[in-house]
Each structure stands twice: as C-alpha cells, then as structure tokens.
Amino acid sequence: MADKKIIEAYDPEAILEVRNLRKCFPLKKTLTGKVTQELIAVDDVSFKLKPGETLGIVGESGCGKTTLGRAILKLHQPTSGKIIFEGQDITDFKSSQMREIRKKMQIIFQDPYSSLPPRSTVGGILSEPVTVHNIVPKAEVKDYVLDLMDKCGLRDYYYERYPHEFSGGQRQRICIARALSVNPKLVICDEPVSALDVSIQAQIINLLKKLQQDMNLTYMFISHDLSVVKFISDKIGVMYLGSMVEYGTKEEIFSNPLHPYTQALFSAIPHPDPNFKMNRIILKGDIPSPANPPKGCRFHTRCPYAKDICKEVTPEYKDHGNGHCAACHLLDEQ
Amino acid sequence: MSENTKNDTKEEVVDSELPLDKNVRLMSPARMVVRRFFRSKLSIVGLIMVVGLFIFSFLGPLVYTQWGEIELDESGKTEYSVTETTYTVDGREYTVRQTTEKSLKDNFLAPPSSEHILGTDNEGYDIFVRLMYGGRISLIVSFIAVFLITILGVIMGGIAGFFGGVIDNIIMRACDILICLPGIPILLIISTILDASEIDAKYRIYLLMIYLTFISWPGTARLVRGQILSLREQEYMVAAEAMGYSTGRKIFKHLVPNVMPQLIVSMSLSLGSMILYEATLSYLNLGVKAPYAAWGTMINIISTNQDILQNHLNVWVPAGVCIVIAVLGFNFIGDGLRDALDPKARR
Numbered sequence: 001m002a003d004k005k006i007i008e009a010y011d012p013e014a015i016l017e018v019r020n021l022r023k024c025f026p027l028k029k030t031l032t033g034k035v036t037q038e039l040i041a042v043d044d045v046s047f048k049l050k051p052g053e054t055l056g057i058v059g060e061s062g063c064g065k066t067t068l069g070r071a072i073l074k075l076h077q078p079t080s081g082k083i084i085f086e087g088q089d090i091t092d093f094k095s096s097q098m099r100e101i102r103k104k105m106q107i108i109f110q111d112p113y114s115s116l117p118p119r120s121t122v123g124g125i126l127s128e129p130v131t132v133h134n135i136v137p138k139a140e141v142k143d144y145v146l147d148l149m150d151k152c153g154l155r156d157y158y159y160e161r162y163p164h165e166f167s168g169g170q171r172q173r174i175c176i177a178r179a180l181s182v183n184p185k186l187v188i189c190d191e192p193v194s195a196l197d198v199s200i201q202a203q204i205i206n207l208l209k210k211l212q213q214d215m216n217l218t219y220m221f222i223s224h225d226l227s228v229v230k231f232i233s234d235k236i237g238v239m240y241l242g243s244m245v246e247y248g249t250k251e252e253i254f255s256n257p258l259h260p261y262t263q264a265l266f267s268a269i270p271h272p273d274p275n276f277k278m279n280r281i282i283l284k285g286d287i288p289s290p291a292n293p294p295k296g297c298r299f300h301t302r303c304p305y306a307k308d309i310c311k312e313v314t315p316e317y318k319d320h321g322n323g324h325c326a327a328c329h330l331l332d333e334q
Numbered sequence: 335m336s337e338n339t340k341n342d343t344k345e346e347v348v349d350s351e352l353p354l355d356k357n358v359r360l361m362s363p364a365r366m367v368v369r370r371f372f373r374s375k376l377s378i379v380g381l382i383m384v385v386g387l388f389i390f391s392f393l394g395p396l397v398y399t400q401w402g403e404i405e406l407d408e409s410g411k412t413e414y415s416v417t418e419t420t421y422t423v424d425g426r427e428y429t430v431r432q433t434t435e436k437s438l439k440d441n442f443l444a445p446p447s448s449e450h451i452l453g454t455d456n457e458g459y460d461i462f463v464r465l466m467y468g469g470r471i472s473l474i475v476s477f478i479a480v481f482l483i484t485i486l487g488v489i490m491g492g493i494a495g496f497f498g499g500v501i502d503n504i505i506m507r508a509c510d511i512l513i514c515l516p517g518i519p520i521l522l523i524i525s526t527i528l529d530a531s532e533i534d535a536k537y538r539i540y541l542l543m544i545y546l547t548f549i550s551w552p553g554t555a556r557l558v559r560g561q562i563l564s565l566r567e568q569e570y571m572v573a574a575e576a577m578g579y580s581t582g583r584k585i586f587k588h589l590v591p592n593v594m595p596q597l598i599v600s601m602s603l604s605l606g607s608m609i610l611y612e613a614t615l616s617y618l619n620l621g622v623k624a625p626y627a628a629w630g631t632m633i634n635i636i637s638t639n640q641d642i643l644q645n646h647l648n649v650w651v652p653a654g655v656c657i658v659i660a661v662l663g664f665n666f667i668g669d670g671l672r673d674a675l676d677p678k679a680r681r
Contacts (some may be wrong), residue, residue, distance in 0.1 A: 073576055102578030115569040119591050128587075129577045178573070 012087070014048040015218050016072070016186055021045045021081035023064075023071045027291055039291045041067040043242040044081070046317070049235075051185070054212070054219040056233030056250070058226060058265070060287055064242040065222045066110075069188045072220070073107055074098055085186070103133050106179035110191040112171035116163040122149075122174055123159040129181045145181070151214070152177040153207060169200035173207065180211065188220045193228060205232055226269050230254060238262045241298045242290055244317065248324035258326040260303050297329065305330055367595075370674035377670020383663030387656070391469025401450075401460035446648055453648045455635055457625075464627035465652055471628045472660065475543050476608035480601055482547040487554025488597070492585045494555065495562030506559070509552035517549055518618075525620040539612070539621045539628070546611060550604070557600055561593040595675035599668055606664035613657050629653040 011017055021042055028037040042064045049055050057065050071078045074090065083091050090101055109115035116125060126145045130136060136144045146156050152173045163171060172192060179187055189208065193201040205228060212219060223229050229236060236253045238246040238261065246259040257263045264281040271278060283302045288294050294301050300310035309329050317327040371377055413436040421428045446453045452461040494505040524545055528538045565571065566589065574584050590597075615621035616630025624631065632653035636643040642650065 070572075075572060075575055099578040099580075102576060107573070107576045109569050109573065111569055115573050117570045117574075117588055117592070119594075128579075132577070132579060132583070175573075178577075182577070 011048055013050055014084075015051045015086060016049040016220075017082075017084040018048075018072060019046050019082040019084070021068070021071060021083065022079045023067055023076055024079045037291065040242050040293060041290060042071060042078075043293075044317070045239075045242075045244045046081075047235075047237055047244065047247055049186075049218060049220065051218050052212075052216055053234045054221055054232055056229035056236045057220065057222045057239060058224060058229050058236065059239035061224065062287065062290065063239045064290070065224075065239055066190055068239070069107065069190050069220060069222050073105055073188060075107075103135075103182045104184050105186040105188070106182065106184040107188045107190060108172075108175050108179050108192045111195050112168050112175050113195075115175055116171060116178075118163060120162075121159065122154070122161055122163070125163070125174065126177055126181050129178065133182050135182055148177050148181055151211065152180070153203075168196050169204060172196060172200075172204055176204075176207065176211070180215065180217075183215070184217070186218045186220065188222070190222045191224070192221075194223065194225060201228065208232065226266065238265065241287060241293055243298060243327070244325075245299065245328070246324075246326040248322070248326075252322060252324045256324075258320060258324065258331055259299075259328050260305055260330070261299050262326075297327075367671075367674045371670050374670045374673060376666050377674070380663045380666025380670060383659050384667060387469055387660055387663065388473065391466045391473060394466040395463065395470075398463065398466070401463045452652055453646070455632070455649050456639060456642060459625075459627070461632070461649060461652060464632060465629070465656060468622075468627040468629045468632060468653065469656060469660075471539065471622055471626070472609050472612050472657075475539055475612050476605050478540070479543045479546050479550070479608045479611075480605050482544070483550050483554055483604065484597065484601055486547065486551040488558050488590055488593075490551065491555035491558025492562060492590060495559035496566060496581070496585050496589065498563075502559070505555065509555055512549055512552045515549055517546075520549075521545065521615065521620055522618075538623070539615070542615060542621060543612075546608070553604075554597070554600060557596060558590075558593050561596055562589050565589050565592050595671075599672040599675065602664055602668035602671055606661040606668070609657065609660045609664070629657050 022040070022044055023042040024038040024040050026035040026038050029035055045068060047055065057068065059065050067076060070076045072083055074083070074093065078091060081091070082089055085101060085105065088101075090098070093101065120128075123142070123145060126148065127141050130141050130144060131138065146159065149156060149158065154170070154173050154177060158166075158170075163174065166174065172195075176192075192208070193204050196204060208219070209232060211217060219232070221229060221232055230250065233250050236248065236250050237244050238253070238259065240261050246253065246257065246262045253262065254266065257266055260281075264283050267279060267281045281304065283304075285302050288298075288301055294311075296312045297303070297306075297310040297315050300306040303310065307329065313329070315327045315329045315332070317325055318332075319325050320331055415434045415436065417432045417434070419430045419432070421430065450460050450462065452465070455461055455464070490505050490509075494502040521542065524542065525538075528541060533541065562585075571584065571588060574588050579588070612621060612628070613630035613633070616628040617634045619631075619634065622628035622631055630653075633650045636650050
C-alpha cells in the first residue's frame with residue numbers, strides 16, 4: 001500500500017524529486033542523548049528536477065545550500081522528507097544500497113585544494129572510481145581515463161602528476177573529471193567556481209555547459225554568484241535561512257521576482273556600467289541564527305513590507321502560476 | 335562540418351592557464367622527502383650507523399668464520415699457582431713451596447689477540463663473533479616487534495578514528511588499560527611460565543616480543559586515531575564517500591597513506607626503543623638464554639664476576655657500544671625523517 005502511494009505520487013519525468021526535506025543538526029544533548037537544541041539547516045524544501053536541466057540554488061552564506069546538496073547525496077542523512085531519484089525513494093537506503101546509486105549522482109566541491117587526495121597521482125585519482133564501479137574492463141581503464149581527461153581539457157601527460165603541481169582551475173578540472181568518471185546522470189555542483197578567479201570561472205562554466213550537452217547531464221548548481229547562476233541555470237531556487245522562498249524558471253525569476261527577499265537579492269547584482277544607477281533595496285539587520293529562527297515568516301525581521309501576520313504565521317509555499325512558487329503572505333492577499 | 339564544430343568547442347575548453355611544460359616537473363612528494371632527508375648530516379650519520387650494524391651482524395658471520403656463535407675455544411691454558419707455607423718446628427723454619435698445575439680445557443677471558451679480535455668471555459666464547467650474532471637477534475626481534483605493533487596499531491587506530499562513537503570508546507579504553515599495565519612484572523611472570531614449559535631458548539625471545547607488541551600497540555593506535563580524526567573531515571574524504579567507496583578502501587587506501595609520514599617517524603623511533611627493550615630483557619635473563627648470544631646477555635656476564643667488570647672491559651663494553659650505536663642510529667633516522675616529512679618545511 002505504502003509502495004503504491006509513492007509510485008502514484010512520483011513524477012515520471014523528473015530525475016530528482018525532493019519533498020519536504022528537512023535536516024537538523026543537534027547542538028545540545030542531555031546525558032540521555034535527548035536533543036534539547038538543534039540547528040535547522042534545511043527546512044521543508046521541495047522541488048523537482050527534469051533530466052538535462054540545470055537548477056541553480058542561490059542564497060547567502062549559511063542559508064543551507066550546501067547542506068541541501070549534501071543531503072540529496074545522502075552525505076548527511078536527512079531528518080525527514082523524501083528524496084526520490086529516478087523513481088526510487090533513496091531516503092532510507094543503507095550505505096551498501098547507496099553504493100550503486102553513487103554511480104549516478106556525483107558532486108563537485110567548492111574547494112579544489114582540499115577535495116583532491118594529496119598523495120595520489122591524477123591518474124590514480126581518476127581511475128580509482130572507474131575500477132571500483134567497473135565502468136569499463138580493467139584493460140581499458142587507462143584509455144578511458146585519458147579520454148576523459150581530454151574531454152575535461154587536461155593534457156595527457158598530467159596523468160602521472162600530483163595535485164600539488166596544479167593551479168586551482170586545473171585542479172577543478174580534475175575534480176570535474178573525477179565526478180564524471182562514473183558516468184553520472186545528476187551532478188551536484190557545490191559552488192564549483194567560487195574559489196577561482198573570474199577568467200578561470202568562465203572557462204570552468206563553459207566546460208560544465210559543454211559536458212552537460214555531451215553527456216546529457218543534469219546539474220544542481222549551488223552558488224551565491226547570481227550572474228553565474230543566471231548564465232547556467234534553467235530553473236532557479238532562492239533559499240533563505242534553510243527554506244526555499246522562491247522557485248521558478250530563470251526567465252520568470254529574473255523578470256518577475258515575487259518574494260521580497262529575491263527582489264532585494266537581485267537588486268544587489270553588480271552592473272558593469274559604473275554610471276548605472278542601481279536601485280538597491282538595502283535590507284536591515286543581519287541574517288538570524290538558524291539555531292534560533294524567528295517565528296512566523298523567517299524573513300519578517302528584515303522584510304521591508306512585514307505585517308503582523310508575518311510575525312505569527314509561517315507562509316505557505318505555493319504555486320503562483322507557471323510553476324513559479326513562492327512563500328509570502330503578501331502574495332496571498334493580491 | 336561536424337568535425338569542424340567539434341574542434342572549435344575543444345579549443346574553447348582547453349585551459350588557458352600556463353601549461354606545465356612536459357619536461358619540467360615538480361618533484362613528487364616522495365622525492366622531495368628523500369632530498370630533504372639527505373640534506374641533514376645527522377640523519378646520514380644515523381643511516382650509516384644502522385646500515386653498518388646490519389652489515390656487521392648479517393654479513394659479518396659469513397665473512398669471519400673462524401669461530402661460531404656457540405663454539406668454545408678449547409685450546410685451554412695451564413695455570414700455575416704457587417703457595418708458600420712456612421712452618422716453625424722446634425725453632426727452625428721450614429718453607430714449603432707448593433706449585434699447583436691447573437690444566438683448563440677452555441680458553442676463557444683471553445685478552446684481545448689476533449686469534450680473538452676482542453678476546454673471549456668467561457666461558458671461552460669469541461666475543462667478536464657473539465656480537466654479530468647478538469646483533470642479528472636484536473635487529474630481527476625489534477623489526478618484527480615494530481612491524482607487528484604498526485599493523486595492530488594502524489588497524490585498531492584506523493577503526494577507532496574512522497567509526498568514532500562506541501567503537502572508538504571501546505578501543506580507546508582498551509588502550510588505556512593496556513598502557514596502565516606494568517610491563518616488567520608481567521614479563522617476569524611470563525618468563526617464568528616459559529621456563530616451566532621448556533620452550534627452546536632460541537624461540538622464547540619471539541614469544542616475549544609478541545607480548546611486547548601486545549602492550550605497545552596502544553601508542554601507535556592513538557597516533558593513527560588522532561590523525562584520522564582530523565583527516566576524515568577533509569573534503570577529499572567526503573568525495574570518497576560520494577564516490578561510494580567501501581569503508582575498508584576509505585580507511586586503508588585514503589586515510590592510512592596520509593598517516594604514513596607520522597607512522598614512519600614513530601616506527602623508526604620505536605625501533606630504537608625495542609632494541610633497548612630487548613637488551614633489557616636479555617640482561618634480566620628473560621630474553622635470549624645462554625648459550626645463545628644477545629647484547630643484553632653479554633653485558634649480563636658482569637653480574638657473575640666482579641673481576642670482569644673491573645679488569646676485563648673487552649667482555650662487556652663492545653656490547654654496550656653496539657646497543658648505543660643501534661639506538662642512536664634509529665633515533666637519528668627518526669628525527670631526520672620527521673624533519674623531512676614535515677610538509678611545512680622548505681625544500
């Protein structure tokens with residue numbers, strides 16, 4: 001019965017479906033192990049992702065973007081909610097069951113310096129996942145890896161070299177090659193370009209776009225850089241203090257941001273023309289602590305349009321037409 | 335047409351960063367370590383000491399075959415002792431001179447000569463040859479013990495550090511208990527048991543080494559655990575998790591190789607302490623037993639006769655010097671390796 005329910009609810013077109021995902025980290029425990037205070041890193045996030053699409057997740061530092069990405073990969077066990085990948089509910093998969101799924105979903109990390117093991121060569125780093133998951137027969141591993149390196153713009157004589165011999169951009173290419181070595185379908189890019197300088201950022205983004213076309217990848221692109229997200233994404237989700245405040249297609253969100261937080265965020269995008277007069281919405285105050293989030297709407301402490309209802313009732317996350325979802329009381333009134 | 339576009343996109347993808355020249359290579363971490371190691375004079379001295387001892391004890395007996403380890407010099411010698419006794423009988427003095435001729439089978443306590451480079455000990459064994467055989471025992475035993483300690487320590491420390499929680503607690507409390515055990519009293523008991531069970535004198539030292547391993551692994555386990563606790567939070571371990579590697583692979587292929595520098599240093603330092611331990615055991619008559627040679631037993635000869643301690647330095651000083659050389663050598667190497675493996679050190 002329960003099984004049937006999931007099948008009914010599952011969207012066959014989506015490669016990834018996240019439902020009411022919640023991740024809490026315990027902060028304080030009593031002696032008996034009962035959690036008395038917890039940090040809600042991701043609160044009630046839901047979205048669907050179709051194959052070949054790119055979902056950009058934006059938000060300030062500490063809003064739970066990275067935790068969301070890692071919870072989807074089950075690097076953090078979600079507290080509640082569901083993760084449905086290719087029609088399978090993987091939320092409660094054990095680590096042995098996850099091993100098979102890992103081939104299909106991969107992650108690229110923010111820091112290319114700490115995400116490569118320092119004591120193995122590029123060839124070793126790239127061929128290890130291939131041999132572990134039996135992607136190609138043993139004899140063909142080296143050719144496969146060299147081919148992959150070529151695809152990612154790495155020269156073949158890098159094979160014998162160690163990560164410390166490379167610059168940040170080249171290391172990030174190695175990380176990308178490693179993530180793609182198992183032929184994944186979904187790649188979670190956790191701020192892959194924020195540790196790189198701008199000219200290298202462009203190259204890496206172009207590489208990611210090209211690889212997406214070649215290998216038919218689905219990306220979940222986590223970033224705090226709005227222009228990067230605008231360039232690469234099809235859909236955009238805006239996060240604030242652990243919850244998704246707005247979600248929709250790129251065009252919708254950029255042309256018609258509904259949520260006051262999104263409006264403020266987008267008003268802060270720098271403009272290349274120095275004479276351009278920006279209409280910045282300056283938010284007051286700081287982002288509240290996720291360990292002690294405000295009651296009602298999470299954003300009411302900083303929202304310029306906050307009303308009494310915002311302080312008491314949590315707004316519902318609703319579709320406001322064309323799959324453009326947002327959570328705000330102001331929209332309900334209109 | 336299609337080929338053309340393919341080439342175009344490829345151009346765009348190749349990085350514009352300064353490519354490393356194919357022929358110019360930065361040194362691999364291992365080569366850098368070797369270079370830094372040989373830059374320090376002290377570590378070269380240590381290496382020479384240790385290699386010298388190895389050659390001395392393993393190749394020495396093959397070259398110098400005049401005497402064997404348990405071969406007595408039976409050339410003997412005749413000792414004359416003269417006793418004079420004076421009697422007074424009826425006011426007249428009589429002196430009786432009595433000469434005793436003692437023919438001995440064994441040539442013991444001989445001074446250094448061309449026949450015995452360092453002389454013979456109180457039984458008539460050649461000291462120089464016994465030094466070589468004693469070195470064999472000391473080196474083999476300490477290597478075996480350190481090897482076992484390292485394996486056990488890495489496995490236990492790796493598991494404790496990686497899994498944490500209850501498993502970590504169990505293993506670490508076991509370590510605490512083992513560290514609390516007084517080593518020597520228990521060794522005395524075990525040694526007595528071994529005496530009673532009539533195990534061949536040659537093998538009892540190995541059994542004692544297994545015991546030493548058993549009480550010494552907690553140090554290594556703690557070291558490995560501490561390192562792994564910090565390493566497992568590194569992003570490349572998260573990447574390994576995301577790759578779906580098995581737990582064993584993550585511990586032994588990703589974490590342990592990164593603990594290796596610290597491990598190598600602690601191994602070379604504990605080699606020295608194991609040699610000391612072995613010498614102590616033999617000195618206390620717990621380790622290698624007569625007639626087999628060990629540096630410790632050779633020093634122990636002084637306890638049989640005060641005269642040897644004062645007048646026959648050639649019997650016990652060489653063994654002591656060997657112990658000092660071995661321990662110093664391993665410690666110099668350990669210190670050199672520690673400096674060479676320090677990632678913050680300059681080239």
